[in-house]
Amino acid sequence: MTRLETLAQSHDNNFSLIRVSAAYFVLLAHSFGLLVGSQAPRVYPVMFTIGEMAVNLFFAISGFLITQSYVRQGHLMRFMRARMFRLMPALIAAVLLGALVIGPLMTTLPLWDYFRHEEVWRYISKNILLTKTMYYLPGVFESNPYDPPAVNGSLWTLRYELKMYAIAALIGCVGALRHRWKFYVFATAFLAWYFAVFFRPEWFAGEITAKDEFVRIVIYFFWGAFFQMHARWIPMDWHSGLLVGLALSVVAWLAHGSHFYEFFLSAAATFWLLYAAYVPTGWIRRYNRFGDFSYGTYVYAFPVQQTWIAVFPAITPLGVLALSVPTVAAMAYASWHWLEKPALDYNKHLLKREQKTGR
Helix, strand or coil: CCEHHHHHCCCCCCHHHHHHHHHHHHHHHHHHHCCCCCCCCEECCCCEEHHHHHHHHHHHHHHHHHHHHHHHHCCHHHHHHHHHHHHHHHHHHHHHHHHHHHHHHHCCCCHHHHHHCHHHHHHHHHHHHCCCCCCCCCCCCCCCCCCCCCCCHHHHHHHHHHHHHHHHHHHHHCCCCCCHHHHHHHHHHHHHHHHHHHCCHHHHHCCHHHHCHHHHHHHHHHHHHHHHHCHHHCECCCCHHHHHHHHHHHHHHHCCCCCCHHHHHHHHHHHHHHHHHHCCCHHHHHHHHCCCCHHHHHHHHHHHHHHHHHHCCCCCHHHHHHHHHHHHHHHHHHHHHHHHHHHHHHHHHHHHHHHHHCC
16 A cells, blocks of 8 residues: 655656646636636535635645655755745846736836835835735736726735745744644644634624635645645555545544534545546646746736736636737746756755755
Protein backbone atom coordinates (compact mmCIF):
# COMPACT_ATOMS: atom_id res chain seq x y z
CA MET A 1 0.00 0.00 0.00
CA THR A 2 1.42 3.36 -1.06
CA ARG A 3 1.50 6.05 1.63
CA LEU A 4 1.22 9.80 1.18
CA GLU A 5 4.64 10.26 2.79
CA THR A 6 6.32 8.26 0.01
CA LEU A 7 4.63 10.21 -2.76
CA ALA A 8 5.26 13.58 -1.10
CA GLN A 9 9.02 13.03 -1.21
CA SER A 10 8.93 13.55 -4.97
CA HIS A 11 8.44 16.85 -6.76
CA ASP A 12 6.60 15.01 -9.55
CA ASN A 13 2.94 15.75 -8.83
CA ASN A 14 -0.09 17.58 -10.19
CA PHE A 15 -0.07 20.60 -7.88
CA SER A 16 0.86 23.06 -10.63
CA LEU A 17 -2.02 21.87 -12.81
CA ILE A 18 -4.46 21.97 -9.88
CA ARG A 19 -3.40 25.46 -8.84
CA VAL A 20 -3.63 26.94 -12.31
CA SER A 21 -7.04 25.32 -12.75
CA ALA A 22 -8.16 26.87 -9.45
CA ALA A 23 -6.84 30.26 -10.58
CA TYR A 24 -8.93 30.04 -13.75
CA PHE A 25 -11.96 29.07 -11.69
CA VAL A 26 -11.46 32.33 -9.79
CA LEU A 27 -11.22 34.15 -13.10
CA LEU A 28 -14.44 32.46 -14.24
CA ALA A 29 -16.24 33.44 -11.03
CA HIS A 30 -15.10 37.05 -11.37
CA SER A 31 -16.28 37.15 -14.99
CA PHE A 32 -19.78 36.85 -13.55
CA GLY A 33 -19.29 38.65 -10.25
CA LEU A 34 -17.85 41.84 -11.76
CA LEU A 35 -21.05 42.45 -13.72
CA VAL A 36 -24.15 43.63 -11.90
CA GLY A 37 -26.91 41.05 -11.65
CA SER A 38 -24.64 38.18 -12.65
CA GLN A 39 -24.24 35.36 -10.14
CA ALA A 40 -21.12 33.23 -10.23
CA PRO A 41 -21.80 29.48 -10.43
CA ARG A 42 -21.84 27.64 -7.10
CA VAL A 43 -20.44 24.24 -6.16
CA TYR A 44 -23.24 21.96 -4.93
CA PRO A 45 -23.77 21.11 -2.08
CA VAL A 46 -21.09 23.41 -0.64
CA MET A 47 -22.87 26.64 -1.57
CA PHE A 48 -19.56 28.43 -2.10
CA THR A 49 -19.01 30.01 -5.47
CA ILE A 50 -16.45 28.27 -7.63
CA GLY A 51 -14.07 31.14 -6.90
CA GLU A 52 -14.45 30.76 -3.13
CA MET A 53 -13.93 27.01 -3.36
CA ALA A 54 -10.80 27.57 -5.45
CA VAL A 55 -9.42 29.91 -2.77
CA ASN A 56 -10.17 27.24 -0.14
CA LEU A 57 -8.12 24.74 -2.11
CA PHE A 58 -5.27 27.24 -2.51
CA PHE A 59 -4.96 27.42 1.27
CA ALA A 60 -5.25 23.66 1.70
CA ILE A 61 -2.32 23.29 -0.72
CA SER A 62 -0.42 25.98 1.17
CA GLY A 63 -0.98 24.19 4.46
CA PHE A 64 0.39 20.96 3.02
CA LEU A 65 3.37 22.36 1.11
CA ILE A 66 4.37 25.09 3.56
CA THR A 67 4.44 22.60 6.42
CA GLN A 68 6.54 20.29 4.26
CA SER A 69 8.87 23.18 3.39
CA TYR A 70 9.49 24.14 7.00
CA VAL A 71 10.08 20.56 8.12
CA ARG A 72 12.56 19.99 5.30
CA GLN A 73 14.48 23.23 5.85
CA GLY A 74 14.25 23.39 9.63
CA HIS A 75 15.56 26.95 9.50
CA LEU A 76 13.32 29.92 10.19
CA MET A 77 15.13 32.55 8.12
CA ARG A 78 15.55 30.27 5.11
CA PHE A 79 11.89 29.33 5.33
CA MET A 80 10.71 32.97 5.42
CA ARG A 81 13.14 33.97 2.67
CA ALA A 82 11.84 31.19 0.41
CA ARG A 83 8.26 32.31 1.05
CA MET A 84 9.08 35.95 0.26
CA PHE A 85 10.87 35.03 -2.97
CA ARG A 86 7.72 33.16 -3.99
CA LEU A 87 5.20 35.76 -2.89
CA MET A 88 6.70 39.14 -3.66
CA PRO A 89 7.87 39.33 -7.32
CA ALA A 90 4.44 38.79 -8.92
CA LEU A 91 2.72 40.79 -6.17
CA ILE A 92 4.94 43.80 -6.80
CA ALA A 93 4.39 43.46 -10.54
CA ALA A 94 0.60 43.23 -10.14
CA VAL A 95 0.46 46.26 -7.83
CA LEU A 96 2.63 48.38 -10.11
CA LEU A 97 0.65 47.22 -13.14
CA GLY A 98 -2.55 48.47 -11.52
CA ALA A 99 -1.17 51.76 -10.22
CA LEU A 100 1.27 52.81 -12.93
CA VAL A 101 -0.12 51.26 -16.13
CA ILE A 102 -3.84 50.50 -15.87
CA GLY A 103 -4.52 53.39 -13.50
CA PRO A 104 -3.16 56.18 -15.75
CA LEU A 105 -4.91 54.65 -18.78
CA MET A 106 -8.30 54.23 -17.08
CA THR A 107 -8.52 57.18 -14.67
CA THR A 108 -10.95 60.01 -15.29
CA LEU A 109 -8.53 62.45 -13.63
CA PRO A 110 -5.87 64.44 -15.46
CA LEU A 111 -2.62 62.50 -15.30
CA TRP A 112 -0.90 65.17 -13.21
CA ASP A 113 -3.69 65.03 -10.63
CA TYR A 114 -3.69 61.25 -10.69
CA PHE A 115 0.01 60.92 -9.91
CA ARG A 116 -0.18 63.61 -7.24
CA HIS A 117 -3.02 61.83 -5.49
CA GLU A 118 -1.93 60.23 -2.21
CA GLU A 119 -4.20 57.23 -2.79
CA VAL A 120 -1.99 56.10 -5.69
CA TRP A 121 1.07 55.85 -3.48
CA ARG A 122 -0.89 54.38 -0.57
CA TYR A 123 -2.18 51.73 -2.97
CA ILE A 124 1.40 50.86 -3.96
CA SER A 125 3.02 50.93 -0.53
CA LYS A 126 0.35 49.20 1.53
CA ASN A 127 -0.38 46.47 -1.02
CA ILE A 128 3.29 45.66 -1.54
CA LEU A 129 4.03 45.65 2.19
CA LEU A 130 0.77 43.76 2.83
CA THR A 131 -0.06 45.99 5.80
CA LYS A 132 -3.53 46.72 4.44
CA THR A 133 -5.35 45.73 1.28
CA MET A 134 -6.05 48.84 -0.81
CA TYR A 135 -8.58 48.28 -3.58
CA TYR A 136 -9.16 51.68 -5.15
CA LEU A 137 -7.28 54.14 -7.33
CA PRO A 138 -8.59 57.67 -7.93
CA GLY A 139 -10.96 57.87 -10.91
CA VAL A 140 -10.28 54.27 -12.00
CA PHE A 141 -13.13 51.93 -13.02
CA GLU A 142 -15.71 54.29 -11.54
CA SER A 143 -18.12 53.57 -14.41
CA ASN A 144 -17.75 49.80 -14.14
CA PRO A 145 -20.76 47.85 -12.83
CA TYR A 146 -18.89 46.41 -9.85
CA ASP A 147 -19.39 48.66 -6.86
CA PRO A 148 -17.15 49.65 -5.16
CA PRO A 149 -14.73 50.00 -8.09
CA ALA A 150 -11.90 47.72 -6.97
CA VAL A 151 -8.79 47.59 -9.13
CA ASN A 152 -7.58 44.21 -7.87
CA GLY A 153 -10.02 42.47 -5.58
CA SER A 154 -7.89 39.31 -5.48
CA LEU A 155 -5.20 40.88 -3.30
CA TRP A 156 -7.15 40.32 -0.08
CA THR A 157 -6.04 36.70 0.16
CA LEU A 158 -2.34 37.57 0.12
CA ARG A 159 -2.46 39.18 3.55
CA TYR A 160 -3.99 35.96 4.83
CA GLU A 161 -1.29 33.99 3.04
CA LEU A 162 1.33 36.04 4.86
CA LYS A 163 -0.45 35.34 8.15
CA MET A 164 -0.34 31.63 7.38
CA TYR A 165 3.42 31.91 6.80
CA ALA A 166 3.77 33.60 10.18
CA ILE A 167 1.64 30.97 11.92
CA ALA A 168 3.62 28.15 10.27
CA ALA A 169 6.88 29.82 11.33
CA LEU A 170 5.61 30.25 14.88
CA ILE A 171 4.45 26.68 15.33
CA GLY A 172 7.61 25.49 13.61
CA CYS A 173 9.79 27.38 16.08
CA VAL A 174 8.12 25.66 19.03
CA GLY A 175 8.53 22.27 17.38
CA ALA A 176 4.83 21.80 16.65
CA LEU A 177 5.50 20.77 13.05
CA ARG A 178 7.75 17.94 14.14
CA HIS A 179 5.79 16.70 17.14
CA ARG A 180 2.12 16.04 16.58
CA TRP A 181 1.04 16.51 20.19
CA LYS A 182 2.51 20.03 20.14
CA PHE A 183 0.63 20.71 16.92
CA TYR A 184 -2.67 19.72 18.54
CA VAL A 185 -1.94 21.82 21.62
CA PHE A 186 -1.08 24.84 19.48
CA ALA A 187 -4.13 24.41 17.22
CA THR A 188 -6.43 24.09 20.23
CA ALA A 189 -4.90 27.11 21.94
CA PHE A 190 -5.12 29.19 18.77
CA LEU A 191 -8.78 28.33 18.17
CA ALA A 192 -9.62 28.99 21.82
CA TRP A 193 -7.92 32.40 21.64
CA TYR A 194 -9.59 33.30 18.35
CA PHE A 195 -13.05 32.34 19.56
CA ALA A 196 -12.53 34.16 22.86
CA VAL A 197 -11.48 37.38 21.12
CA PHE A 198 -13.52 37.40 17.93
CA PHE A 199 -16.52 35.16 18.59
CA ARG A 200 -19.83 36.45 17.27
CA PRO A 201 -23.13 34.75 18.10
CA GLU A 202 -24.35 35.03 14.52
CA TRP A 203 -21.74 32.45 13.49
CA PHE A 204 -24.08 29.78 14.74
CA ALA A 205 -26.96 31.06 12.64
CA GLY A 206 -25.20 29.23 9.81
CA GLU A 207 -21.86 27.73 8.88
CA ILE A 208 -18.94 29.35 10.71
CA THR A 209 -16.78 29.64 7.62
CA ALA A 210 -19.49 31.51 5.75
CA LYS A 211 -19.40 34.16 8.47
CA ASP A 212 -15.65 34.64 8.82
CA GLU A 213 -13.20 34.30 5.93
CA PHE A 214 -10.20 33.98 8.22
CA VAL A 215 -11.75 31.02 10.04
CA ARG A 216 -12.48 29.37 6.70
CA ILE A 217 -8.92 29.85 5.50
CA VAL A 218 -7.38 28.63 8.76
CA ILE A 219 -9.48 25.45 8.65
CA TYR A 220 -8.38 24.57 5.13
CA PHE A 221 -4.77 25.46 5.95
CA PHE A 222 -5.02 23.30 9.09
CA TRP A 223 -6.20 20.27 7.13
CA GLY A 224 -3.36 20.66 4.65
CA ALA A 225 -0.86 20.76 7.55
CA PHE A 226 -2.64 17.88 9.28
CA PHE A 227 -2.34 15.57 6.27
CA GLN A 228 1.30 16.52 5.84
CA MET A 229 2.11 15.69 9.46
CA HIS A 230 0.28 12.35 9.29
CA ALA A 231 1.46 11.44 5.79
CA ARG A 232 3.18 8.24 6.92
CA TRP A 233 -0.17 6.68 7.88
CA ILE A 234 -2.36 7.98 5.06
CA PRO A 235 -2.93 5.54 2.17
CA MET A 236 -2.68 7.22 -1.19
CA ASP A 237 -3.15 4.89 -4.13
CA TRP A 238 -5.99 4.22 -6.53
CA HIS A 239 -7.95 1.82 -4.32
CA SER A 240 -7.18 2.50 -0.67
CA GLY A 241 -7.06 6.26 -1.23
CA LEU A 242 -10.42 6.08 -2.97
CA LEU A 243 -11.91 4.30 0.05
CA VAL A 244 -10.54 6.90 2.48
CA GLY A 245 -11.85 9.75 0.34
CA LEU A 246 -15.29 8.16 0.11
CA ALA A 247 -15.34 7.58 3.89
CA LEU A 248 -14.51 11.24 4.58
CA SER A 249 -17.15 12.32 2.08
CA VAL A 250 -19.78 10.17 3.80
CA VAL A 251 -18.89 11.69 7.18
CA ALA A 252 -19.27 15.19 5.68
CA TRP A 253 -22.59 14.21 4.12
CA LEU A 254 -23.88 12.87 7.44
CA ALA A 255 -22.87 16.16 9.09
CA HIS A 256 -24.77 18.23 6.52
CA GLY A 257 -27.05 20.69 8.22
CA SER A 258 -25.02 20.75 11.41
CA HIS A 259 -22.48 23.33 12.53
CA PHE A 260 -19.70 20.79 11.91
CA TYR A 261 -20.54 20.26 8.25
CA GLU A 262 -17.89 22.54 6.77
CA PHE A 263 -15.22 21.25 9.16
CA PHE A 264 -15.69 17.71 7.86
CA LEU A 265 -16.30 18.93 4.32
CA SER A 266 -12.96 20.75 4.34
CA ALA A 267 -11.24 17.54 5.48
CA ALA A 268 -12.79 15.58 2.62
CA ALA A 269 -12.04 18.33 0.08
CA THR A 270 -8.40 18.52 1.19
CA PHE A 271 -7.99 14.75 0.96
CA TRP A 272 -9.46 14.63 -2.56
CA LEU A 273 -7.14 17.50 -3.49
CA LEU A 274 -4.11 15.47 -2.39
CA TYR A 275 -5.51 12.40 -4.13
CA ALA A 276 -5.73 14.38 -7.38
CA ALA A 277 -2.23 15.76 -6.84
CA TYR A 278 -0.46 12.44 -6.36
CA VAL A 279 -2.45 9.50 -7.70
CA PRO A 280 -3.12 10.32 -11.40
CA THR A 281 0.12 9.94 -13.34
CA GLY A 282 1.16 9.49 -16.96
CA TRP A 283 0.33 12.11 -19.58
CA ILE A 284 -1.22 14.49 -17.04
CA ARG A 285 2.22 15.10 -15.53
CA ARG A 286 3.44 16.59 -18.81
CA TYR A 287 1.97 19.90 -17.73
CA ASN A 288 4.87 20.31 -15.29
CA ARG A 289 7.19 20.94 -18.23
CA PHE A 290 5.55 24.30 -18.89
CA GLY A 291 5.89 25.95 -15.46
CA ASP A 292 3.73 27.17 -12.61
CA PHE A 293 1.48 29.92 -13.95
CA SER A 294 -1.10 29.80 -11.17
CA TYR A 295 0.06 32.72 -9.03
CA GLY A 296 0.47 35.05 -11.99
CA THR A 297 -2.94 34.04 -13.30
CA TYR A 298 -4.46 34.80 -9.92
CA VAL A 299 -2.90 38.22 -9.25
CA TYR A 300 -3.22 39.66 -12.77
CA ALA A 301 -6.70 38.45 -13.71
CA PHE A 302 -8.89 40.87 -11.74
CA PRO A 303 -7.42 44.15 -13.09
CA VAL A 304 -7.37 42.71 -16.61
CA GLN A 305 -11.05 41.78 -16.34
CA GLN A 306 -11.96 45.20 -14.96
CA THR A 307 -10.07 46.80 -17.85
CA TRP A 308 -11.94 44.82 -20.49
CA ILE A 309 -15.24 45.71 -18.81
CA ALA A 310 -14.27 49.39 -18.87
CA VAL A 311 -13.31 49.23 -22.56
CA PHE A 312 -16.46 47.34 -23.57
CA PRO A 313 -19.28 48.47 -21.21
CA ALA A 314 -21.88 46.19 -22.84
CA ILE A 315 -19.75 43.07 -22.48
CA THR A 316 -21.24 39.82 -21.13
CA PRO A 317 -19.63 37.42 -18.62
CA LEU A 318 -18.66 35.07 -21.44
CA GLY A 319 -17.18 38.02 -23.30
CA VAL A 320 -15.09 38.96 -20.28
CA LEU A 321 -13.96 35.35 -20.06
CA ALA A 322 -13.08 35.12 -23.75
CA LEU A 323 -10.98 38.29 -23.71
CA SER A 324 -9.37 37.78 -20.32
CA VAL A 325 -8.16 34.18 -20.61
CA PRO A 326 -5.62 34.74 -23.43
CA THR A 327 -4.52 38.09 -21.99
CA VAL A 328 -3.94 36.69 -18.51
CA ALA A 329 -2.33 33.51 -19.85
CA ALA A 330 0.27 35.57 -21.73
CA MET A 331 0.95 37.74 -18.68
CA ALA A 332 1.24 34.74 -16.35
CA TYR A 333 3.65 33.05 -18.78
CA ALA A 334 5.87 36.14 -18.90
CA SER A 335 5.65 36.59 -15.14
CA TRP A 336 6.75 33.02 -14.46
CA HIS A 337 9.70 33.04 -16.83
CA TRP A 338 10.91 36.60 -16.23
CA LEU A 339 10.04 37.23 -12.57
CA GLU A 340 8.92 34.29 -10.49
CA LYS A 341 11.20 31.47 -11.65
CA PRO A 342 14.35 33.68 -11.66
CA ALA A 343 13.55 34.69 -8.07
CA LEU A 344 13.12 31.05 -7.03
CA ASP A 345 16.31 30.08 -8.83
CA TYR A 346 18.19 32.85 -7.03
CA ASN A 347 16.92 31.59 -3.70
CA LYS A 348 18.14 28.09 -4.59
CA HIS A 349 21.53 29.61 -5.46
CA LEU A 350 21.68 31.31 -2.06
CA LEU A 351 20.77 28.05 -0.33
CA LYS A 352 23.47 26.09 -2.14
CA ARG A 353 26.06 28.74 -1.32
CA GLU A 354 25.08 28.66 2.35
CA GLN A 355 25.30 24.88 2.42
CA LYS A 356 28.78 24.97 0.90
CA THR A 357 30.02 27.54 3.41
CA GLY A 358 28.28 25.78 6.33
CA ARG A 359 26.19 28.81 7.25
